[in-house]
Amino acid sequence: MNTQENITWNNNTPSSTQFEDVYYSTTDGLAETQNVFILGNQLPQRWQQQKTFVIGETGFGTGLNFVATLAQWEKSAPQHAQLNYISVEKYPLSKRDIKKALNHWSELDRYVDELLQVYPSDVAGFHRLKLLKDRVSLTLMIGDAKQMYRQLIATVDAWYLDGFAPSRNPGMWSVELCKEIARLSQPGTTFSTYTAAGQVRRNLHHAGFNVSKVAGHGKRERLCGSFNQTPNLISQAPWFHPPNLPASNRKKAIIIGGGIAGISMAHTLSQSEWQTIILEQEDRVAAQASGNKAGIVMPKLTLDMDKYAQFHLSAFFYTVSWLRNLQSRQPSLDWHPDGVLELVDKQRGTQLAKLKLSKQVMQALDAEQASLYAGLTLEKNALFFPTAGWLAPANLCTTLLKDNPEIHVALNQKVSSLQQDADNTWHVSTQTKSYTADVVVICNGPSADQFQQTKHLPITPSRGQISDLKQTASAPTLLRPICYGGYVIPLSKNELLCGASYTSDDKTVALKKEDHDHNIKALRQHLPDLLTEQPQAHEGRAATRATTIDRLPLIGPVANESFYRIAYQDIKHGKRPHTFPLAQYHSGLYIASGFGSRGLTTAAIAAELVTNLINNKPLTLNTTLYHAIHPARFLIRTLRKQ
Known part of the structure; x- marks a missing residue:
C-alpha cells in the first residue's frame, strides 16, 4: 500500500514522489475530469442509450475520475441502467490519502464515502466492488497496467487514459498497453486523455484508433478519438472463449437447485432484470449441504499461491464485500465477521507470512497472541483473518429471497431432463410440470452431472458430517471460529459446531457414530482445553457435497462435448491455439x-461470474482464473492426453 512517504502534499493536492507528477490538475482537478474524460467521451449522452455502459481507465490514482463519474451517473443515467467501471493501479493509495485528496469537493463527499466503504486491501489482482445499490460495478485491478489488462475479458465503451505524464511514466502509454486497449474495444469505442504527446498519438493510431487533437483543459491541446477496426477474435485459448448469448426480450432464467449456489445465482441474475425461477427437488430451500447450522467464510492460502489459492482469495474478497452490502439492507442476516483463526505450525506460519499480505487480510500470531484471540490457551501459532467470519447458510438463503421477493421458488420439482428447441428455448421437465426459459443454470451440487449435456463432467459426491456439541458452564468461552484441519464454530456460549468428516463417493446422509467420534477426537487433539468433559449426546448433520479432482469448482458455460471432441482432437499434436475454432x-x-x-466462500463470485457471462459484461475474474474453473477444462485435459 502506498504510504505517506510515497506522496508529497501541496495545499492538500497530492503528488507522486516516484513519478514526480501530480495526481490531478493543481488548478481544478474536478473540472479537468469533467471536461477531459466525461465530456471528452460524449458522456452522459452516450449512456442514455444503453442499458449497460463500460468505462476503462488506465490509472485509478485518487479515484477522482471514478467518483466524479459516479455522481454524474446517478444524476443522469436511466433508472435500470448499469455502469461497469474498470481501472488499474499499481501503487494504490491508502483510504486516508484518498479521503484527504478528495476533500476539496464537498459535492463528492457521499460518493467518496461509499467508495471508501468498499475500497479493497492492497492485494494484487482483480477486485470487484459494488456501489449505488449494485447499479455500479467497479473492477479495480491492482498491479501493472499491461499485465492486468492482458488478463481482462471485457468490451469497453469509453476509455479514460489518465496515467502520469508520458515523459515520467512511459509504461502507461506504451505500444503494448495500447494494443491491449484496442483488443478490449469495439467499433465506436472512444477515448479521451489530457496529453497531446506525439508518441501517445502514434501508439494509439497504430493500435487502430482514429486520433484527433482538440482544445485542452488548462493547456493548448489534448487527444481524443475512437476505435475504427473490427475486434480481433484470435484467442490463445479458443476452447475457453466466452459464449456470446443471443439477446432475448424475455430474459427468463431457470435455476436448478435451491441451495446457496442456486439462490445466490437467482439473486444476482435478478438484479440485472432477469426473471428467475428456482426449481428445488425438496420441500424447502437449503435442504442439502446448505442446511448446516453454520459455516465459515475465509480464504484458503498455499505457500506458492497457486490458482486454487488465488481463486479462493478472490472469492473471499468478493464475498465479504457482498455480505456487507447484503447485511446493510437486511440486518436479519446472521453474519459474524469477527475474524477466524487457523492453527499452523511454526514453519508454515513463517512461510505464509512471507506472502506479505496486508494485515487487513492476514496476521501471523504466536501461540500467546492467538490464545488471546481465541479465548482459551492454544499450543500452536495461528494465522488470523480479521475480516473472515461465520454465518448460518439457511439464514443466508432466506435472506437473499427476502432481499429480492421477485425470485420465484418452485418446491418438490425434481428435474428429469433438459431439452433445447430450434429457437434456443430451453424446456426443463420435472415429474409434474414443464418449464421454459432462455437460460438454465445448473446448481444442484453432486447431481449436476445427471443430464445428457453434463454427463461428461467429473463430479464426485463427498459426504461430510458435522457435530453439534453442548458446552458445560465451566468450559471456556470460545471467542471466534478456529480451523485446524477441521474447524469449530461457537454458535453460542454453550453450543459448539465442529467438523467435518470427509468421505468420497458416499451419498448417505444418516448420521454415523464413527464420524462424530472423528470430529470430537480432532477437536480434543487440537484444542484440549475447550471440552471439559465428553459431550452428553451426539447431535449433528450429514450432507453430500460436489467435488472435483483438482478441488476447483465448475463455473461457466456447459461445453458441447461432441463439438469439442471433433474440433480439438488435434490439440495433442501441439498445434498453435489460433488455428482452432472458438x-x-x-x-x-x-x-x-x-x-x-x-461453497459459502465461493458461491457469490460464481453467481457474479455466470451473470457476467450471460449479460456479456466484464468478467469478475482474470483470464487465468476463469480458465482454471472453466467447466470444459477436463475435456481439454483429456484431449491433450489422447
Whole structure:
C-alpha cells in the first residue's frame, strides 16, 4: 500500500514522489475530469442509450475520475441502467490519502464515502466492488497496467487514459498497453486523455484508433478519438472463449437447485432484470449441504499461491464485500465477521507470512497472541483473518429471497431432463410440470452431472458430517471460529459446531457414530482445553457435497462435448491455439457446482461470474482464473492426453 512517504502534499493536492507528477490538475482537478474524460467521451449522452455502459481507465490514482463519474451517473443515467467501471493501479493509495485528496469537493463527499466503504486491501489482482445499490460495478485491478489488462475479458465503451505524464511514466502509454486497449474495444469505442504527446498519438493510431487533437483543459491541446477496426477474435485459448448469448426480450432464467449456489445465482441474475425461477427437488430451500447450522467464510492460502489459492482469495474478497452490502439492507442476516483463526505450525506460519499480505487480510500470531484471540490457551501459532467470519447458510438463503421477493421458488420439482428447441428455448421437465426459459443454470451440487449435456463432467459426491456439541458452564468461552484441519464454530456460549468428516463417493446422509467420534477426537487433539468433559449426546448433520479432482469448482458455460471432441482432437499434436475454432457451447446453459466444502466462500463470485457471462459484461475474474474453473477444462485435459 502506498504510504505517506510515497506522496508529497501541496495545499492538500497530492503528488507522486516516484513519478514526480501530480495526481490531478493543481488548478481544478474536478473540472479537468469533467471536461477531459466525461465530456471528452460524449458522456452522459452516450449512456442514455444503453442499458449497460463500460468505462476503462488506465490509472485509478485518487479515484477522482471514478467518483466524479459516479455522481454524474446517478444524476443522469436511466433508472435500470448499469455502469461497469474498470481501472488499474499499481501503487494504490491508502483510504486516508484518498479521503484527504478528495476533500476539496464537498459535492463528492457521499460518493467518496461509499467508495471508501468498499475500497479493497492492497492485494494484487482483480477486485470487484459494488456501489449505488449494485447499479455500479467497479473492477479495480491492482498491479501493472499491461499485465492486468492482458488478463481482462471485457468490451469497453469509453476509455479514460489518465496515467502520469508520458515523459515520467512511459509504461502507461506504451505500444503494448495500447494494443491491449484496442483488443478490449469495439467499433465506436472512444477515448479521451489530457496529453497531446506525439508518441501517445502514434501508439494509439497504430493500435487502430482514429486520433484527433482538440482544445485542452488548462493547456493548448489534448487527444481524443475512437476505435475504427473490427475486434480481433484470435484467442490463445479458443476452447475457453466466452459464449456470446443471443439477446432475448424475455430474459427468463431457470435455476436448478435451491441451495446457496442456486439462490445466490437467482439473486444476482435478478438484479440485472432477469426473471428467475428456482426449481428445488425438496420441500424447502437449503435442504442439502446448505442446511448446516453454520459455516465459515475465509480464504484458503498455499505457500506458492497457486490458482486454487488465488481463486479462493478472490472469492473471499468478493464475498465479504457482498455480505456487507447484503447485511446493510437486511440486518436479519446472521453474519459474524469477527475474524477466524487457523492453527499452523511454526514453519508454515513463517512461510505464509512471507506472502506479505496486508494485515487487513492476514496476521501471523504466536501461540500467546492467538490464545488471546481465541479465548482459551492454544499450543500452536495461528494465522488470523480479521475480516473472515461465520454465518448460518439457511439464514443466508432466506435472506437473499427476502432481499429480492421477485425470485420465484418452485418446491418438490425434481428435474428429469433438459431439452433445447430450434429457437434456443430451453424446456426443463420435472415429474409434474414443464418449464421454459432462455437460460438454465445448473446448481444442484453432486447431481449436476445427471443430464445428457453434463454427463461428461467429473463430479464426485463427498459426504461430510458435522457435530453439534453442548458446552458445560465451566468450559471456556470460545471467542471466534478456529480451523485446524477441521474447524469449530461457537454458535453460542454453550453450543459448539465442529467438523467435518470427509468421505468420497458416499451419498448417505444418516448420521454415523464413527464420524462424530472423528470430529470430537480432532477437536480434543487440537484444542484440549475447550471440552471439559465428553459431550452428553451426539447431535449433528450429514450432507453430500460436489467435488472435483483438482478441488476447483465448475463455473461457466456447459461445453458441447461432441463439438469439442471433433474440433480439438488435434490439440495433442501441439498445434498453435489460433488455428482452432472458438468454443461452442449449449447456448444458454451454464453450471455452478463442484464447490466442495467451500461453497459459502465461493458461491457469490460464481453467481457474479455466470451473470457476467450471460449479460456479456466484464468478467469478475482474470483470464487465468476463469480458465482454471472453466467447466470444459477436463475435456481439454483429456484431449491433450489422447
